[in-house]
Amino acid sequence: MKTDNPHIAILGAGESGVGSAILAQKQGFELWVSDNGKIKPDYKAELDQYNIPWEEGGHTFEKILTAQTIVKSPGIPDTADIVQQALNKGIEVISEIEFAGRYSNAFMIGITGSNGKTTTTMWTYQTLKIAGLNVGLGGNVGQSFARQVAMKNYDYYVIELSSFQLDGMKKFKCNIAVLLNITPDHLDRYDNNFESYIAAKFRITQNQTENDYLILNADDQVINEHLHFNKGKAQKLEFSTLTRPTKGAWLDNDKIIFNSINSEFDMIYTKLALEGKHNATNGMAAGIAADILRISKDNIRESLMTFSGVEHRLEPFISVRGVEFINDSKATNINSTWYALESMRKPVIWIVGGIDKGNDYSELDELVRQKVKSIVCLGTDNQKIKSFFKGKVDHITEAFSMKDAVAMAFDMGKKGDCVLLSPACASFDLFDNYEDRGNQFKMSVRAL
Incomplete structure (x- = not known):
């Protein structure tokens, strides 16, 4: 042609x-x-x-x-x-994404946010698969969207969209758009202008019509502050752990309540496959998207209860002589690491560092004082981290390879502690990408 x-x-x-x-x-x-x-x-x-x-x-x-x-x-x-x-x-x-979208008539579910988008994308994809839909997974995860449009014939796509991918979109439209949260990230690509980054995230709503849906985090301050500038035409549904939206999903004591478009149902919060309130919001977003597509409440519940998570994102690995190792290499910004530290229930030896993208470590100050006993800085330039956390933990050291970082962290730990790799930084100073960083972490732990 x-x-x-x-x-x-x-x-x-x-x-x-x-x-x-x-x-x-x-x-x-x-x-x-x-x-x-x-x-x-x-x-x-x-x-x-x-x-x-x-x-x-x-x-x-x-x-x-x-x-x-x-x-x-x-x-x-x-x-x-x-x-x-x-x-x-x-x-x-x-x-x-823009290029491939010109050659597909499939139903598009686009998911973005500073944190949680891979988990939510995978969770939504699994839910659609369980329901038997002919669905592809693309964007920032799995095979490229363009490759699948060229070689497959899917009726639905669940696409993880980074701000960089959204920047290059012109006419692409999400039939369902999910905006999980917006926190400072990648500001080095946006001239250190947070407003430009926010605008990039809201591009997921562009081209939507009154027949489309926008799923929003009602608890996110930045989204709420900017929503009046980005009203759009799509029908809005919300999820929340703090309030009760008119349409969407929310946390009510020990239950997650869904009341979105097609059905009303609930499930026990503690039966959710992944722990933490941040994962409750990810699951709510996936469940709302599935309900819009008239997937049965039984299939939605099954997916929310069985999803196994995403590699390199708060991934429990193994314990060595009573010290637990957790791989959160995908945490490339402050907010991701905040969620990781908030979910820890054991004393933490924290491996942190890499390419700083304009991080404000004060957001982690209280959690570090409460939960972290020692810090291992892993990067080519660790001065900012060392300076900020000096005196706030028992011990700070630095390493310039994953093997050394894991060995140092293990030496500092004792039975009942956990070693958390949650870098809060990009990986490109010492590693090919966050997957390489996480894989080297696991390889080094195995070698202990």
């Missing part, structure tokens, strides 16, 4: 970029894939398999800037020189 835009350039050759390339080829585009860094061998082999031309280690500007459309991987900032030159030439620059 030939298109109106004969030439597409794809920036970045990770999962998002390669998936976009496969879809572009299927749609008949002339295309060029360019990665400023090194492309992983598996992705090179896949591009070669499909006879898709590519380059690595730099961009050939003349090949890219002749494109009508550029599909940009989410990790590439708008400030990158090649992106700026493209925009100045009037070239359309979009995200993989």
Whole structure:
């Protein structure tokens, strides 16, 4: 099939970029894939398999800037020189989500938030699977959305959307949008302007009509303060652990109550598969989305009671001589780590650090004083963490490899303690990504 835009350039050759390339080829585009860094061998082999031309280690500007459309991987900032030159030439620059959405008529459930979006996305996906729906899982988790549009034929998609992916969306519409929370994160990508980051998150509501749904966290102060600027047309449902929304879900003593669109039902709060009030809100959001789709209350309850969680997110690992190790490598911002520390019931040796994204550690001050006995700083520059928490815990040390960090933490622990890897920072100073960081943590614990 030939298109109106004969030439597409794809920036970045990770999962998002390669998936976009496969879809572009299927749609008949002339295309060029360019990665400023090194492309992983598996992705090179896949591009070669499909006879898709590519380059690595730099961009050939003349090949890219002749494109009508550029599909940009989410990790590439708008400030990158090649992106700026493209925009100045009037070239359309979009995200993989926007590109793939142009070739799918499926029902779209989009989920965003500073924290909890992977858990909520996976939980919603599982609920739809249990109900027997033909559903794909994409965005920031699993295979790229574009790859699935190219190679599968799903009726529904549950898509985790980061602010970077939302930035590149133009016409993409969520039939159901979920906005979990907004706390300062990735401010280095938004000129340290929190308002710009908030606006990026609210882009999930753009293009929604009165036939669509917006599921919101009624307890989130930032969402409430900005909702009047982003009224939109979608029907709004809310979830809360503090209040009783008119339509949605809420916590009532020992029960979670659902009263959204199609049914009213409840379940015992303590039977929820994942502990903590933050997971109650994640489960409520997933349950509301499922109820909108007329999934039975029995299937919703089953999913909420059986979901096993997400790897690297408050993942109980193993105990070694009475010291429990918990892998929360996915906690790349302060708010995620706040939830992790809040849920701890044992004295904590806390492994923290990485690339600071403008963190305000004062938000953790009270919890650290209450729950943390020792801190192991893990990163190439630990000075900010050491300075802030000096005198607030029994001991602070630093490590420059995961193996050393785990060994130090274990030496500081005793039976009944837990070692919590919850970095509150990005991973790219010492690791490929948060998965690499979490896997190295587990490997180092096994080696004790």
